[in-house]
Amino acid sequence: xxxxxxxxxxxxxxxxxxxxxxxxxxxxxxxxxxxxxxxxxxxxxxxxxxxxxxxxxxxxxxxxxxxxxxxxxxxxxxxxxxxxxxxxxxxxxxxxxxxxxxxxxxxxxxxxxxxxxxxxxxxxxxxxxxxxxxxxxxxxxxxxxxxxxxxxxxxxxxxxxxxxxxxxxxxxxxxxxxxxxxxxxxxxxxxxxxxxxxxxxxxxxxxxxxxxxxxxxxxxxxxxxxxxxxxxxxxxxxxxxxxxxxxxxxxxxxxxxxxxxxxxxxxxxxxxxxxxxxxxxxxxxxxxxxxxxxxxxxxxxxxxxxxxxxxxxxxxxxxxxxxxxxxxxxxxxxxxxxxxxxxxxxxxxxxxxxx
Amino acid sequence: xxxxxxxxxxxxxxxxxxxxxxxxxxxxxxxxxxxxxxxxxxxxxxxxxxxxxxxxxxxxxxxxxxxxxxxxxxxxxxxxxxxxx
Numbered sequence: 001x002x003x004x005x006x007x008x009x010x011x012x013x014x015x016x017x018x019x020x021x022x023x024x025x026x027x028x029x030x031x032x033x034x035x036x037x038x039x040x041x042x043x044x045x046x047x048x049x050x051x052x053x054x055x056x057x058x059x060x061x062x063x064x065x066x067x068x069x070x071x072x073x074x075x076x077x078x079x080x081x082x083x084x085x086x087x088x089x090x091x092x093x094x095x096x097x098x099x100x101x102x103x104x105x106x107x108x109x110x111x112x113x114x115x116x117x118x119x120x121x122x123x124x125x126x127x128x129x130x131x132x133x134x135x136x137x138x139x140x141x142x143x144x145x146x147x148x149x150x151x152x153x154x155x156x157x158x159x160x161x162x163x164x165x166x167x168x169x170x171x172x173x174x175x176x177x178x179x180x181x182x183x184x185x186x187x188x189x190x191x192x193x194x195x196x197x198x199x200x201x202x203x204x205x206x207x208x209x210x211x212x213x214x215x216x217x218x219x220x221x222x223x224x225x226x227x228x229x230x231x232x233x234x235x236x237x238x239x240x241x242x243x244x245x246x247x248x249x250x251x252x253x254x255x256x257x258x259x260x261x262x263x264x265x266x267x268x269x270x271x272x273x274x275x276x277x278x279x280x281x282x283x284x285x286x287x288x289x290x291x292x293x294x295x296x297x298x299x300x301x302x303x304x305x306x307x308x309x310x311x312x313x314x315x316x317x318x319x320x321x322x323x324x325x326x327x328x329x330x331x332x333x334x335x336x337x338x339x340x341x342x343x344x345x346x347x348x349x350x351x352x353x354x355x
Numbered sequence: 356x357x358x359x360x361x362x363x364x365x366x367x368x369x370x371x372x373x374x375x376x377x378x379x380x381x382x383x384x385x386x387x388x389x390x391x392x393x394x395x396x397x398x399x400x401x402x403x404x405x406x407x408x409x410x411x412x413x414x415x416x417x418x419x420x421x422x423x424x425x426x427x428x429x430x431x432x433x434x435x436x437x438x439x440x
Contacts, residue, residue: 058408065412066419073420075432150437177436218435235405242401249404256408260415268423271433 006248007055009046013254016045020059020258022321027259028067028266029328030282031223032204033060033230036289038255040317047251054238054246055255061234062252063259068227070267076224078175081185081217085225086232088186089203092193093233100198117199118297121290124209128283131156131213132276139276139350151353152218152275159216162188176217176225188214196233204230205286212279219275262325269328272335277351281327288320 001010019041023034035056042052071077103112134155142149167181192210196203204226211222241247270278295313299306334344335352344352363370397403423430 058404061405062408062412065409066416069413069416069420070430073430073432075435148437151433151435175435220433220435231409235409238408239401239405242404247404252408256411256415260419263416264419264423268430271430 002250002254004047004248004251007047007051007251009048011045011047011251016251016254017258019045019321020063020255021262022258022325024063024067024259024262024264025266025269025328026262026281026285026321026324027060027063027204028070028227028263029223029269030204030266030278030285031208031226031230032282032285033057033064033234034204035060036205036292037317037321040292040314041321042251044314044318047248050244050246051248054241054244055248055251057234057241058238058247058249058252059255059259060230061238062256063263064227064230064234066256066260067263067267068224068231070264071224071227071270074220074224074267074271075175076220076270077228078173078178078217078221078225079228080171081173081176081178081211081215081221082225082228084171084182084185085189085207085211086229088189089193089196089207089229089233090236092190092195093197093203094193095190096194096197096199098197099194115297117293118290120195120206121286121293124206125283125286125290127213128209128279128286132279132283135276135279136347136350139274143350149274151220154212154218154275156213158213162214163216173217176215176221178216180215185215193233203233205282205289208282209279212275219278220270223270223278266328269332272332272352274351274353277331280351281324281331284327285320285324288316288323292316292320 002013003010019038023038023041026032026037027034035053038056038059039049039052042055043049047055068077131154135153138155139149139153142153162184163178163180165181165184167183169182170179171182171185172179188210192203192207195206207226207229208219208222211217211225212219215222217225238247292313295309295316299309299313302309304310331348331352334348338344338348338352339354361372363372
């Protein structure tokens with residue numbers, strides 16, 4: 001047990017390091033900050049709610065830098081795409097916060113927040129699952145036809161619609177191999193920023209699908225580029241939280257130590273898999289987070305009478321971190337086995353990359 | 356003297372409660388950080404802390420990259436557009 005003087009509580013350091021590591025791994029792999037997992041976990045460890053948010057956002061800023069450095073080495077970052085999007089995202093976040101304050105003023109915030117969050121997450125989960133399943137099927141067909149399938153295979157035609165919008169200035173994103181109107185990128189940034197600001201999260205789980213399905217970046221590049229954006233948005237959020245006195249730097253320090261190892265593993269793991277594997281994990285992450293939010297929604301709708309709903313919401317959130325880490329590790333292990341020609345389950349070859 | 360919210364009679368002693376403790380006993384949890392207790396902090400503390408965390412992340416990231424390179428595990432750039440995509 002460690003005495004966190006600023007937060008005014010005692011908490012086990014081991015759990016903080018472990019949380020940092022697991023969330024770092026998931027975040028480095030699917031390109032999210034992981035705020036929706038860390039904050040409930042810190043509350044369970046005894047940190048007050050406002051401190052949990054502050055520590056969470058400060059640790060996300062640091063962890064994202066660690067993951068971004070590794071994704072840069074892997075060539076997963078498109079700097080032009082990130083720079084074009086970051087302005088829109090920041091503007092969107094501010095608009096989202098104002099929208100939240102408005103809903104709060106008319107007495108709707110809690111319910112509106114959770115209902116909106118559940119609706120969007122379910123929608124994203126269903127679409128990602130359907131699209132990724134079709135991609136996986138197509139990869140299998142192409143492989144059986146003797147063709148070499150690359151890292152990415154998407155069957156969605158939505159990006160083509162957005163890429164056809166010829167509103168100047170048109171930008172050329174070299175790494176992502178995109179020629180697209182800058183307005184599309186900025187507006188996607190604003191839209192995802194509004195959602196992020198309204199729901200009070202980093203927005204990675206909305207931005208990664210948006211980059212893949214609207215802008216048309218590959219999943220690997222969407223993950224790397226999104227992490228770079230989280231450095232900026234997380235840094236700004238961390239500054240705001242620190243100025244409100246909500247950050248215990250010692251707790252942040254312990255979490256970053258864990259996140260350093262987790263983020264390394266998560267980022268490197270992306271080099272072992274194809275795009276659909278990342279999208280599958282992202283969609284499962286959405287589903288589990290939605291279940292947690294859904295339970296919390298019922299808890300609030302029933303006037304907070306049934307404590308077991310809140311308890312299961314926390315269990316789902318913590319269980320999600322462990323489940324996703326195991327899933328990522330399984331994919332890496334099977335990928336290595338597949339490279340060495342050993343037995344793997346039949347669904348693995350279409351998800352892992354063969355050098 | 357009448358017993359009130361702030362002063363209670365405990366045997367022969369008067370127990371005076373500070374307003375913050377009354378609020379906290381009601382479950383008010385938003386004003387108990389170091390800042391709200393009136394401890395002055397450096398106004399630039401937030402900026403320094405964020406810069407420190409970002410630089411720490413950068414250093415750790417580069418150290419890890421150097422470490423894996425040193426171990427002979429140099430990672431190559433992913434070839435995103437090779438094969439059918």
